[in-house]
Amino acid sequence: MDNKVSHLRKTTDVIKKHQFSFKKSLGQNFLVDENILKKIVSAAALTPNSGVIEIGPGAGALTQFLAEQADKVVAFEIDQRLKPILAETLKDKANVKVYYEDILKADLKQVIEKEFTKNDDIMVVANLPYYVTTPILMKLLTDQLPIRGIVVMIQKEVADRLEAKPGEKSYGSLSIAVQYLSDPKVVMTVPKTVFIPQPNVDSSVIRLNIREQKKVNVEDEDFFFKVVRASFAQRRKTLMNNLLNNLFTKEKKEALNNVMSEINIDPKRRGETLSIEEFAKLSDALMKIK
Known part of the structure; x- marks a missing residue:
């Protein structure tokens, strides 16, 4: 049966x-x-x-x-x-x-x-x-x-x-x-x-x-995910605002601007527009000011 x-x-x-x-x-x-x-x-x-x-x-x-x-x-x-x-x-x-x-x-x-x-x-x-x-x-x-x-x-x-x-x-x-x-x-x-x-x-x-190998290589995996989470904290806010409100202090604004300028990522963009490759580039670049 x-x-x-x-x-x-x-x-x-x-x-x-x-x-x-x-x-x-x-x-x-x-x-x-x-x-x-x-x-x-x-x-x-x-x-x-x-x-x-x-x-x-x-x-x-x-x-x-x-x-x-x-x-x-x-x-x-x-x-x-x-x-x-x-x-x-x-x-x-x-x-x-x-x-x-x-x-x-x-x-x-x-x-x-x-x-x-x-x-x-x-x-x-x-x-x-x-x-x-x-x-x-x-x-x-x-x-x-x-x-x-x-x-x-x-x-x-x-x-x-x-x-x-x-x-x-x-x-x-x-x-x-x-x-x-x-x-x-x-x-x-x-x-x-x-x-x-x-x-x-x-x-x-x-x-x-x-994946046998992770989609992107990053210097610090934990920091990479902190950057990602901070960037999506408030979807309607820009990358700059989210990073300043959720990961860095306001005093780091100029340093943040400089880093993003160096890697050609507009601080006015929203997190949802960045590819995983761009997030990898961003988190590696931000390592020097964290």
Whole structure:
């Protein structure tokens, strides 16, 4: 008998059977569309040698498809109440292991070392809760994990920000942080109607291919990100005003002007118009007056 929970009726049945109630505080929305689940797995380009880290398996709908394509799936689920449901839906999937802990507190390097071999091609695949999307993505990107990439379903608005180019409304410090470390590409838009319960907004599936080398070279990475964050602090303000209000003291105005003049960046521009390469040039130049 088909044990898949990729259909609304099957998901509803298993939820009723275990008297499970959705917690809004955990951002729980279960995907119940087989075609979309298959497309998510397809976007990860898994092979029989692939290892997968899944975040928030829920009732196990995506996990079931991942387990059919990958060598091993290691899932992280924060909600202990899902234990009996996952025990049922994954009972015939011997290549799945579930850790019942918060992914943000997990030592992922240690888990990868323990659960996968050095030859494994590792992907992260997840339907992320909206409320922790950014911290989870930044942890995955900055922990220097041995992963090939990340395929996640997130709020459409956030996906647009990750992929945004200079001058676009969605472009900001998150766009730069993600593009500095990976190459993001939106794979598909997912309507809110294919979830239970339905969220208020549509979602997107985005693939982040991890860069072997960072997009730009900078002298001081921490300072580079301070410059970026300061430049976007108030979007309607000029680069000069934002840097003076959020990174430098007013006494540094003349020095700031001189530095920007030297590297041909107009202080009247807004942060959203600068490319990642220009931010790299700016942060390196500002090192001498910080």
